Amino acid sequence: MKNNILFLVLYFAFFLGCKPLENKPQKPKLIVGIVVDQMRYDYLTRFYDRYSENGFKRILKDGFSLENAHYNYIPTYTAVGHSSIYTGTTPANHGIISNNWYDKYLKKSIYCVDDSTFTTIGNLSNSGKKSPYKLFTTTVTDQLKLAQNMKGKTIGIAIKDRSAILPAGHTANASYWFYGNDAPKWISSSFYIDKLPKWVIDFNNTNKADDYLKQPWNTLYDIKTYTNSIIDNNIFEGKFTGETTTSLPHDIPNLRAKNGNFNLLKSIPAGNTYTADFAKAAIIGENLGKTEYTDFLAVSFSSTDYIGHKFGPASKEIEDTYLRFDKDLADLLLFLDKQIGKDKYTIFLTADHAAVHVPAYLQSLKIPAHYLNNTTLKETILLITKKYFNSVELIENISNYQIFLNKAKIESLGFTKNQVAEKIAEELIDFEGIYKVVTAKTLQTTHFSEGILNSLQNGYNQKLSGDVLMIPYPATLTGGKTGTSHGSGYSYDTHVPIIFYGNGIKKGVSKKRYDIIDIAPTIANLLKIEAPNSATGKIVEEALLK
Structure with a gap:
């Protein structure tokens, strides 16, 4: 009788596509995502x-x-x-x-993450006017x-x-971040909550930070x-x-x-x-x-x-x-x-x-490395627009190695945005600290399947990004000569x-x-x-x- 029962259990387990005696793992009760900044x-x-x-x-x-x-x-x-x-x-x-x-x-x-439609939860500052x-x-x-x-x-x-x-x-x-200064508090935004939970208030009232x-x-x-x-x-x-x-x-x-x-x-x-x-x-x-x-x-x-x-x-x-x-x-x-x-x-x-x-x-070890002067870069870009388009008003903004053009001003002078972008890219490649220059049009019309230009393309958002995008040489920073930073597509910034x-x-x-x-x-x-x-x-x- 016992043998018949065992046979039936094994038969139905096989018929249903299950492995007998195997415990199906349960989903985790908690996922913890840990991001270590700059690791x-x-x-x-x-x-x-x-x-x-x-x-x-x-x-x-x-x-x-x-x-x-x-x-x-x-x-x-x-x-x-x-x-x-x-x-x-x-x-x-x-x-x-x-x-x-x-x-x-x-x-x-x-x-x-700035969002003025919400208010700070946890103190009277503007530091909680945030949302995603x-x-x-x-x-x-x-x-x-x-x-x-x-x-x-x-x-x-x-x-x-x-x-x-x-x-x-x-x-x-909820999301919580730290407000320091003279009042160590974990705060949030009204995007998430109306008031801090008791456990946050209790934590803020400890002297841990001090x-x-x-x-x-x-x-x-x-x-x-x-x-x-x-x-x-x-x-x-x-x-x-x-x-x-x-x-x-x-x-x-x-x-x-x-x-x-x-x-x-x-x-x-x-x-x-x-x-x-x-x-x-x-x-x-x-x-x-x-x-x-x-x-x-x-x-x-x-x-x-x-x-x-x-x-x-x-x-x-x-x-x-x-x-x-x-x-x-x-x-x-x-x-x-x-x-x-x-x-x-x-x-x-x-x-x-x-x-x-x-x-x-x-540099002290004779390894190629560079510091790029943003002021000189901006002056060079304006010289290019002055030389070829007789104007220094064609640039709206230069930031994050991107150039945003003033479309209205360009068209008022009888040019197109693509004309200006292409000329800047053509001339700016000769700037000492810049390694590659690409126009937005190129990123929209050409597929780069690998390498640094593929990384640039993956970071380019047609709706939001600039009209000309630059890549400096490896190991290039702006600013002072102490400490470090990041932002490039080179392996020292990408390998984590x-x-x-x-x-x-x-x-x-x-x-x-x-x-x-x-x-x-x-x-x-x-x-x-x-x-x-x-x-x-x-x-x-x-x-x-x-």
Whole structure:
């Protein structure tokens, strides 16, 4: 009799296409998207031996790492990166073409998340007049809400407003960002909520921010062991206001008054720890991962970017920052294990862009690197229009290596916009700091399938972008000769970590080329939901359990 029952069970299991005795994995209860602002891929490898077993090493060993992942567009800026990660597409489609850009319809520069139709929630400043309305497409966070009939929660968190708002999308329950100055508060916008929840008020009423600023920034370990970075006091790094040397330790308690008081928290490693503290409070306060629906926490760690800009990738400050962030990551993972359950959450960790070594430092090593003078560039462009069109009034704006032309003025002189754009491109290629120049018409009519011009094309939005687009030489920055920046389509700006970890993720490594826009379709496929509505990325199949 028992044999007959076993036969029937096996028969129906086979007939229904099921594998007997196999437990179908459940969807994760919580997705945690972690974006580390300005994290180069080589920060994983340079500092690997010094990381603990429970932070970066844990997700590398037990997750799936894409070792050759890149941004596939220009410009590589914070708002653009966060948008592309979560929409699964490039600025050509999602419409966030920079942090700030010239609006050729409003005839002024605009900021990516400014929205005067909403008010600040959490204080009386204007810092909460924000929304994601400039983002044209859905995000994977939006798609999860739609798939669950608006059930489940989405929360965005970052020190920077744009890094909290754009990942959380249009349907988030809330996004929170840090207001420093003399009143350390996590605030939001009336786009999301009418008042701060009690858990946010309670967190704001703690003295955590003040406590972090009472301690000097010294190295986590003996500074003599920091052999993966250059000498501490050097001419390539910036200083906090009031300092006479670039060396650690930095006397934070005595520096805060001259450096924006609580704003200084943004520019030290403790800013990442403080962000992690708030993320943990959000998980508890919003009861994330505790219902029948999948929740999404989008958290970005911004202090790495502020520190990178000031000190550069080769600094002891950067080395110490990542050793400390590794501990923050380990603590967050342990918290998730206990609060959500070790097999009930999924993480992806990536960066919104990377960064170039300080060009002056590269120059000292006889490596080609450059500084471009924006004033000289503008003067050269005006000389071109004066020479060929007898006018210096044909340019409306020059920003983000783009030239916006004054169409009305051009046509009043009997020329066309394409004529002017083509002549500028033809002449400007001879400018010392510029490597390539392309007109908007070329990007609209020619397909570049690979290389730097393909990246430029992916970042070009026909409705929003300029009429002439420039690419400087590799390792080129504008401004002063200390610290670093980003924005290019070269590998130092595009090569970032992408690591998947947790529920539904295999253990492994891939050396194949993947793009940043592949994250959202992969997470969507893991959750069995539609990808964002303009997604152009592909699913990283090899990272997912079948």
